[in-house]
Amino acid sequence: MLQEPILTGSQNCEECPIRHRAVCARCETDELQRLEEVKYYRRFEAGQPIIWCGDRMDFVGSVVLGVASLTQAMEDGRTQMVGLLLPSDFVGRPGRAVAAYDVTATTDVLMCCFRRAPFEALIEDTPHIAHRLLEMTLDELDAAREWMLVLGRKTAREKIASLLSIIARRDAMLHIRREDGPVVFDLPLTREAMADYLGLTLETVSRQVSALRKDGVISLEGKRHVTVPDISRLLEEAGDDMDGGLIS
Amino acid sequence: MLQEPILTGSQNCEECPIRHRAVCARCETDELQRLEEVKYYRRFEAGQPIIWCGDRMDFVGSVVLGVASLTQAMEDGRTQMVGLLLPSDFVGRPGRAVAAYDVTATTDVLMCCFRRAPFEALIEDTPHIAHRLLEMTLDELDAAREWMLVLGRKTAREKIASLLSIIARRDAMLHIRREDGPVVFDLPLTREAMADYLGLTLETVSRQVSALRKDGVISLEGKRHVTVPDISRLLEEAGDDMDGGLIS
DNA sequence: GATTGGCTTTGACTTAGATCAAGTTGGGAC
DNA sequence: GTCCCAACTTGATCTAAGTCAAAGCCAATC
Numbered sequence: 001m002l003q004e005p006i007l008t009g010s011q012n013c014e015e016c017p018i019r020h021r022a023v024c025a026r027c028e029t030d031e032l033q034r035l036e037e038v039k040y041y042r043r044f045e046a047g048q049p050i051i052w053c054g055d056r057m058d059f060v061g062s063v064v065l066g067v068a069s070l071t072q073a074m075e076d077g078r079t080q081m082v083g084l085l086l087p088s089d090f091v092g093r094p095g096r097a098v099a100a101y102d103v104t105a106t107t108d109v110l111m112c113c114f115r116r117a118p119f120e121a122l123i124e125d126t127p128h129i130a131h132r133l134l135e136m137t138l139d140e141l142d143a144a145r146e147w148m149l150v151l152g153r154k155t156a157r158e159k160i161a162s163l164l165s166i167i168a169r170r171d172a173m174l175h176i177r178r179e180d181g182p183v184v185f186d187l188p189l190t191r192e193a194m195a196d197y198l199g200l201t202l203e204t205v206s207r208q209v210s211a212l213r214k215d216g217v218i219s220l221e222g223k224r225h226v227t228v229p230d231i232s233r234l235l236e237e238a239g240d241d242m243d244g245g246l247i248s
Numbered sequence: 249m250l251q252e253p254i255l256t257g258s259q260n261c262e263e264c265p266i267r268h269r270a271v272c273a274r275c276e277t278d279e280l281q282r283l284e285e286v287k288y289y290r291r292f293e294a295g296q297p298i299i300w301c302g303d304r305m306d307f308v309g310s311v312v313l314g315v316a317s318l319t320q321a322m323e324d325g326r327t328q329m330v331g332l333l334l335p336s337d338f339v340g341r342p343g344r345a346v347a348a349y350d351v352t353a354t355t356d357v358l359m360c361c362f363r364r365a366p367f368e369a370l371i372e373d374t375p376h377i378a379h380r381l382l383e384m385t386l387d388e389l390d391a392a393r394e395w396m397l398v399l400g401r402k403t404a405r406e407k408i409a410s411l412l413s414i415i416a417r418r419d420a421m422l423h424i425r426r427e428d429g430p431v432v433f434d435l436p437l438t439r440e441a442m443a444d445y446l447g448l449t450l451e452t453v454s455r456q457v458s459a460l461r462k463d464g465v466i467s468l469e470g471k472r473h474v475t476v477p478d479i480s481r482l483l484e485e486a487g488d489d490m491d492g493g494l495i496s
Numbered sequence: 497g498a499t500t501g502g503c504t505t506t507g508a509c510t511t512a513g514a515t516c517a518a519g520t521t522g523g524g525a526c
Numbered sequence: 527g528t529c530c531c532a533a534c535t536t537g538a539t540c541t542a543a544g545t546c547a548a549a550g551c552c553a554a555t556c
Binding site (some may be wrong): 075079094124130137140144147151 | 327372381392401446
């Protein structure tokens with residue numbers, strides 16, 4: 001089902017749809033060479049845990065194919081997804097040996113991993129990579145803060161629209177797409193996972209998805225295949241200003 | 249009201265209660281010397297804006313005294329605080345010229361600022377500082393994600409207890425304090441600011457603070473001066489496991 | 497082709513927190 | 527002192543979303 005990704009030393013980070021944002025071949029060919037020695041791929045099936053909070057973690061990596069999620073749980077079972085990991089997103093924290101969150105494969109996932117120690121050594125003496133990592137982390141921080149607004153202040157309907165916007169936008173980054181045409185994608189999340197991301201119950205998610213469908217904001221084929229006829233209508237429903245800063 | 253901070257080149261980041269975590273004198277005396285040339289202080293009165301979202305921002309800095317807040321606003325006026333800036337917290341993003349959030353002085357604030365261009369140059373050729381900045385950013389990301397759980401899944405009472413825990417913990421870092429004694433601090437936020445941080449209304453905040461007082465979890469002198477007789481009781485109310493990971 | 501079991505939808509009812517509307521408090525200006 | 531005003535509290539009501547319960551819908555398996 002998953003194919004091995006094509007990722008050669010000559011690949012250009014601007015053109016390659018599946019970018020290892022932390023290790024860009026265009027800029028750091030030599031360093032990438034060093035990393036090739038400690039690079040390996042891992043597959044996970046949909047629903048499988050990638051790592052549990054508290055586990056020892058001796059790799060960092062990035063998602064190549066599929067979708068994974070970062071979640072936090074309270075003792076009584078309430079859970080909150082705190083990050084959605086789409087292709088090119090980075091997992092793991094240099095300098096930390098223990099996972100802070102549960103990481104779960106939401107769809108089938110292919111991850112590209114690097115052993116942590118050599119990766120940290122690389123950061124140590126390759127300022128350029130450290131710099132890029134800082135930039136990525138700052139982007140993630142912005143995304144997390146954007147999501148705090150969603151969680152704290154938006155209505156259920158706006159939350160759903162916000163989530164669909166994010167997925168549509170990230171999906172559009174991977175595919176070449178005509179301007180202003182309808183956006184089509186498959187939801188990589190169950191209703192329950194959506195609820196965990198949005199701080200809702202799965203019933204409310206289901207009701208609001210149905211409502212958006214009835215109102216013509218989206219249309220559904222099956223339960224997961226979504227068509228958005230007018231993306232700006234969706235952004236409006238999400239309560240965002242049109243400049244679109246959801247994921248920077 | 250605010251006094252000029254003592255911040256000499258010989259100051260040790262481990263001992264000094266007001267630390268510029270980004271530029272630690274102990275580790276980077278020479279580099280700090282370079283920064284001294286572009287360093288300046290700015291004061292803000294309680295309630296004043298420090299910078300508006302969208303404004304050009306040609307400095308970075310850190311809070312020395314007081315409390316500031318990062319907030320995001322929707323067009324219809326709903327607002328969500330996305331960060332609480334306590335002494336030693338960093339403001340601004342290297343590589344970004346435009347502010348992404350509104351920054352407001354919640355109490356009287358003294359900030360230590362550096363012009364952005366020289367600061368970025370320093371990062372560029374001082375890997376150690378870049379590394380520290382990455383670590384700080386990762387910590388902030390963890391804090392933001394912890395807060396996503398608060399916003400998405402906790403009840404109003406748990407939210408209040410979580411906020412009080414954070415302030416108590418950060419406050420305890422600034423003062424030497426007996427183990428297990430009562431924790432005493434002044435709330436640096438109005439009820440409205442608390443509501444904006446917690447995704448609640450100010451009325452709900454007021455009610456839940458009163459409830460925690462009635463139940464003996466906290467006691468109040470005036471409206472802002474808080475005594476927590478048993479900090480572990482407060483953490484329990486916050487729904488946290490006892491290991492205390494709210495701010496790493 | 498029937499059966500199972502995950503998802504998902506939909507309905508009826510409940511509730512935590514929002515909203516609206518008075519009051520109260522307390523510190524600073526005069 | 528008293529007046530003022532912003533910050534806060536408290537009460538009454540409303541509502542969006544949660545809870546509980548019962549079907550529905552595939553896709554995989556027997």
